[in-house]
Amino acid sequence: MPTVKMTVNGKPVSAEVEARTLLVHFLREHLDLTGTHVGCDTAQCGACTVHVGGKAVKSCNMLAVQADGAEVTTIEGLATGDTLHPMQEAFRDHHGLQCGFCTPGMVMSAIDLVKRKADLSEAEIRAGLEGNICRCTGYHNIVKAVQAGAAATRGR
Amino acid sequence: MADTGNPTGIGASVKRKEDFRFLTGQGTYTDDIKRPGQAYAYILRSPHAHAEIVKIDTARAKAMPGVVAIFTGADYDKGGVPCGWQIHSKDGSPMVEPPHFPLCKDRVRHVGDQVALVIGESLAQARDAAEAIAVTYKELPAIVSTADADKPGAAQVWPDAKNNTCFDWHLGDKAAVDAAFAKAHHVTKIDIVNQRLAPNAMEPRAAIGDYDRATGEYTLYTTSQNPHVIRLLMGAFVLQIPEHKLRVVAPDVGGGFGSKIFHYSEEALVTWAAAKVRRPVKWTSDRSEAFISDAQGRDHVSHAELALDKDGKFLALRVSTKANMGAYLSTFAPCVPTYLSATLLAGVYTTPAIYAEVKAVFTNTVAVDAYRGAGRPETTYLLERLVEKAARETGIDRVELRRKNFIPKDAFPYQTPVALQYDSGDYFSTLDIALKRADWAGFEARRAEAKKRGKLRGIGISTYIEACGIAPSAVVGSLGARAGLYECGSIRVHPTGSVTVFTGTHSHGQGHETTFAQLVSDTLGVPFDSVEVSHGDTNKIPFGMGTYGSRSLAVGGSALVKAMDKIIAKATRIAAHLMEASAADVEFKNGEFSVKGTDKKVPFGQVALTAYVPHNYPITELEPGLEETAFYDPLNFTYPGGCHICEVEIDPDTGVTQVAKFTAVDDIGRVINPMIVEGQVHGGVVQGIGQALLENCAYDNESGQLLTGSYMDYTMPRADDVPSIDVATHNTMCTHNPLGSKGVGEVGAIGSPPAVINAVLDALLPVGVKDITMPATPVKVWQAIQSAGSAKAAE
Ligand code: FES
Ligand code: FES
Numbered sequence: 001m002p003t004v005k006m007t008v009n010g011k012p013v014s015a016e017v018e019a020r021t022l023l024v025h026f027l028r029e030h031l032d033l034t035g036t037h038v039g040c041d042t043a044q045c046g047a048c049t050v051h052v053g054g055k056a057v058k059s060c061n062m063l064a065v066q067a068d069g070a071e072v073t074t075i076e077g078l079a080t081g082d083t084l085h086p087m088q089e090a091f092r093d094h095h096g097l098q099c100g101f102c103t104p105g106m107v108m109s110a111i112d113l114v115k116r117k118a119d120l121s122e123a124e125i126r127a128g129l130e131g132n133i134c135r136c137t138g139y140h141n142i143v144k145a146v147q148a149g150a151a152a153t154r155g156r
Numbered sequence: 157m158a159d160t161g162n163p164t165g166i167g168a169s170v171k172r173k174e175d176f177r178f179l180t181g182q183g184t185y186t187d188d189i190k191r192p193g194q195a196y197a198y199i200l201r202s203p204h205a206h207a208e209i210v211k212i213d214t215a216r217a218k219a220m221p222g223v224v225a226i227f228t229g230a231d232y233d234k235g236g237v238p239c240g241w242q243i244h245s246k247d248g249s250p251m252v253e254p255p256h257f258p259l260c261k262d263r264v265r266h267v268g269d270q271v272a273l274v275i276g277e278s279l280a281q282a283r284d285a286a287e288a289i290a291v292t293y294k295e296l297p298a299i300v301s302t303a304d305a306d307k308p309g310a311a312q313v314w315p316d317a318k319n320n321t322c323f324d325w326h327l328g329d330k331a332a333v334d335a336a337f338a339k340a341h342h343v344t345k346i347d348i349v350n351q352r353l354a355p356n357a358m359e360p361r362a363a364i365g366d367y368d369r370a371t372g373e374y375t376l377y378t379t380s381q382n383p384h385v386i387r388l389l390m391g392a393f394v395l396q397i398p399e400h401k402l403r404v405v406a407p408d409v410g411g412g413f414g415s416k417i418f419h420y421s422e423e424a425l426v427t428w429a430a431a432k433v434r435r436p437v438k439w440t441s442d443r444s445e446a447f448i449s450d451a452q453g454r455d456h457v458s459h460a461e462l463a464l465d466k467d468g469k470f471l472a473l474r475v476s477t478k479a480n481m482g483a484y485l486s487t488f489a490p491c492v493p494t495y496l497s498a499t500l501l502a503g504v505y506t507t508p509a510i511y512a513e514v515k516a517v518f519t520n521t522v523a524v525d526a527y528r529g530a531g532r533p534e535t536t537y538l539l540e541r542l543v544e545k546a547a548r549e550t551g552i553d554r555v556e557l558r559r560k561n562f563i564p565k566d567a568f569p570y571q572t573p574v575a576l577q578y579d580s581g582d583y584f585s586t587l588d589i590a591l592k593r594a595d596w597a598g599f600e601a602r603r604a605e606a607k608k609r610g611k612l613r614g615i616g617i618s619t620y621i622e623a624c625g626i627a628p629s630a631v632v633g634s635l636g637a638r639a640g641l642y643e644c645g646s647i648r649v650h651p652t653g654s655v656t657v658f659t660g661t662h663s664h665g666q667g668h669e670t671t672f673a674q675l676v677s678d679t680l681g682v683p684f685d686s687v688e689v690s691h692g693d694t695n696k697i698p699f700g701m702g703t704y705g706s707r708s709l710a711v712g713g714s715a716l717v718k719a720m721d722k723i724i725a726k727a728t729r730i731a732a733h734l735m736e737a738s739a740a741d742v743e744f745k746n747g748e749f750s751v752k753g754t755d756k757k758v759p760f761g762q763v764a765l766t767a768y769v770p771h772n773y774p775i776t777e778l779e780p781g782l783e784e785t786a787f788y789d790p791l792n793f794t795y796p797g798g799c800h801i802c803e804v805e806i807d808p809d810t811g812v813t814q815v816a817k818f819t820a821v822d823d824i825g826r827v828i829n830p831m832i833v834e835g836q837v838h839g840g841v842v843q844g845i846g847q848a849l850l851e852n853c854a855y856d857n858e859s860g861q862l863l864t865g866s867y868m869d870y871t872m873p874r875a876d877d878v879p880s881i882d883v884a885t886h887n888t889m890c891t892h893n894p895l896g897s898k899g900v901g902e903v904g905a906i907g908s909p910p911a912v913i914n915a916v917l918d919a920l921l922p923v924g925v926k927d928i929t930m931p932a933t934p935v936k937v938w939q940a941i942q943s944a945g946s947a948k949a950a951e
Contacts, residue, residue, distance in 0.1 A: 034188035035181015044867035075181035099665030100178025101410025138842030
């Protein structure tokens with residue numbers, strides 16, 4: 001079995017995994033980082049979104065061995081102690097989550113989205129979140145949260 | 157109960173308590189739980205819609221690495237999954253209730269039916285072994301079509317269900333309806349298909365069975381909206397485990413929308429298997445599996461006729477519906493097209509005579525059951541399409557026709573001809589507010605402007621009512637429910653004055669941990685942060701019925717109010733003792749007990765401490781402690797209602813419909829947290845837009861295969877498919893529960909689909925399109941435009 005080494009949320013990790021192990025299963029099963037969720041099996045829903053090398057990636061669509069040597073950030077790695085990342089804070093302030101299942105992926109995608117372009121219109125946010133499905137919120141408050149999160153991130 | 161101006165109290169948009177854990181990845185969903193020594197289950201499912209199982213050979217699979225056990229129908233020695241609601245046909249005979257074993261014995265009846273349970277050291281190993289099981293099937297003809305299921309020559313799903321008919325039921329006064337039609341000035345007729353949907357909570361279902369040999373106790377962790385109902389059904393009917401030996405935990409649950417109400421056979425399988433293999437057994441559905449194993453929603457085919465007099469007053473309505481049950485009867489399937497549907501056919505109108513017949517049919521498809529709105533979206537869609545068509549045919553303005561027939565504001569309580577008695581509502585106001593917010597009056601200018609750009613713009617409306625908080629128990633019992641529909645609530649005041657609230661409802665996105673804390677904190681005058689809400693574990697909470705049908709606040713919240721009444725009554729006597737006053741003179745306000753007309757007072761916290769440290773205490777009259785439980789059985793349903801208006805723009809070259817604007821004005825009674833309420837409406841409306849424009853469970857008529865079995869094929873609404881939504885409320889209070897609340901979980905999904913389709917048809921009116929079925933996809937719209945065009949050209 002191949003050994004993978006990577007840095008997850010700032011900590012070096014290494015493990016022997018079956019070659020077919022997906023990054024999301026590596027995170028959830030081997031590292032017990034269960035904040036990253038699995039909502040589909042066709043790379044459509046975005047619930048599994050994490051950052052690999054600073055970019056949003058659907059971790060169900062990548063093998064753990066492909067992330068060998070990479071810097072990975074999951075939802076668990078965003079807050080500093082009890083202080084939430086501005087995007088997390090914005091989701092809370094704007095009720096951008098209900099059941100919370102899509103939320104980790106949504107937040108990770110949103111952070112990447114606002115990093116790529118600072119001043120996003122509503123239409124651009126909606127287009128940018130097209131790869132993340134939420135069944136609860138109807139997206140209305142997610143859009144508001146991303147707008148606020150973008151502003152707060154800029155101000156940081 | 158009134159808004160108190162308290163920043164964390166009733167009526168305040170308090171930020172949610174649950175968000176911190178969800179936002180930091182610390183929620184605990186069922187699949188996040190790892191029990192020591194846990195093994196993994198994979199379920200081998202039927203690839204055929206209908207087939208005989210000739211032979212199952214597991215020898216090769218059993219020898220594969222990491223296989224713990226493999227079970228098939230021959231090994232399963234327990235009961236079938238029961239149905240929770242019994243309907244009787246017109247002739248008095250009970251519905252046909254076929255057995256539903258968790259593993260098929262000799263025949264599979266839909267794609268996804270369960271053939272074998274494979275348990276492995278890892279999921280990958282279980283999956284590998286499942287692939288090595290050799291099943292010999294003899295394929296049989298399949299039937300999937302709702303409309304054709306009862307026709308001669310259709311494949312038969314169950315030997316006992318002649319013509320695939322489960323029941324043939326009716327409601328209302330047929331003679332009165334026939335008489336009214338005989339003297340009608342105008343009759344409008346419509347054929348309506350309410351297509352099948354997949355609920356698609358984002359968290360796929362999961363279940364872990366655990367068995368403790370030392371105590372003989374079973375624990376089931378499951379993605380459920382109602383753990384006690386699962387414990388009762390699975391313990392008593394399927395596995396014969398007494399309730400004191402069975403604990404059911406529904407931890408954080410990632411959305412339900414009805415699909416996690418039902419007792420699923422996978423829950424029974426992992427619990428049963430855990431005792432067999434003496435290890436915890438975890439099963440987690442993947443999304444493709446969810447499409448062929450989660451109960452689906454809707455799937456009604458109806459014909460309706462509305463009789464009007466010369467002034468446009470509705471005289472009578474008759475409706476005939478076929479409802480698809482799928483291959484098995486899911487827990488509440490039979491009540492959806494009957495008591496949750498036909499009883500609402502009066503809608504918001506004074507139609508004096510109504511007759512409905514409903515035939516439920518079996519097909520070789522996944523079971524159908526309640527999905528957000530359950531029966532009420534079907535009825536609302538039918539009514540609002542019918543009323544719209546009547547307006548077009550009679551030439552009466554569509555808003556005016558609705559107004560003409562509204563139940564007047566002063567007519568409540570209003571008895572409909574189909575069993576329900578509405579307690580309150582104000583349909584004129586919700587309509588007027590919605591018209592104004594949507595700028596209905598200014599629409600023609602927007603249509604003209606769009607036309608200049610080559611676009612077809614349309615506006616549509618729906619005025620609706622629904623019945624929530626399903627109850628009272630005695631009534632639903634007489635209608636066939638095999639359960640009571642009360643709710644429980646416990647208030648445990650701790651010695652230091654903080655409070656734990658136990659509710660039988662279950663939160664899977666609704667934010668009960670916040671809403672109920674607001675209610676309790678405001679009522680008892682304790683700080684919001686000192687209130688914790690506990691739910692979802694049968695070992696912690698009294699017997700509760702769970703969350704569905706928008707019942708949690710109206711029924712569960714009322715139980716909490718009753719429990720708090722008891723707390724306050726007892727605390728008042730303790731306070732009276734402390735202040736050396738008569739209890740009759742003691743008042744409780746803002747967390748303080750005081751003696752009327754004096755400056756004597758004692759805070760709630762001191763009373764709580766005294767209850768647990770009863771040194772100075774009326775011990776001969778009162779027990780120590782401060783903890784009370786109440787069960788609340790509602791007196792009636794609640795009746796949220798309102799008006800939804802949708803504006804769309806269609807590109808005639810591509811058929812793409814864009815929702816330009818959506819306005820929802822709902823009457824939901826007392827609101828505890830407006831932020832949460834708006835979120836519920838947003839989500840519901842987008843599910844409704846999804847039904848109207850995007851979503852459909854399509855089965856192949858020949859093979860019975862589900863064609864939309866993944867997110868590649870089933871179109872979920874995404875952020876760029878929908879607009880922001882204008883939400884407002886105009887609330888009249890429910891008159892029969894202590895909160896005045898009516899419920900909000902389903903209104904969005906109920907009111908919206910007809911508003912969207914009426915808008916689409918309004919946009920297509922100028923090009924001659926008169927009808928379209930949901931979902932109005934680009935290809936369907938484009939084809940409708942083309943065929944209307946060629947019909948016109950042929951004229
Ligand atoms: S789980 Fe990765 S996209 Fe759905
Ligand atoms: S919050 Fe439930 S799926 Fe998005």
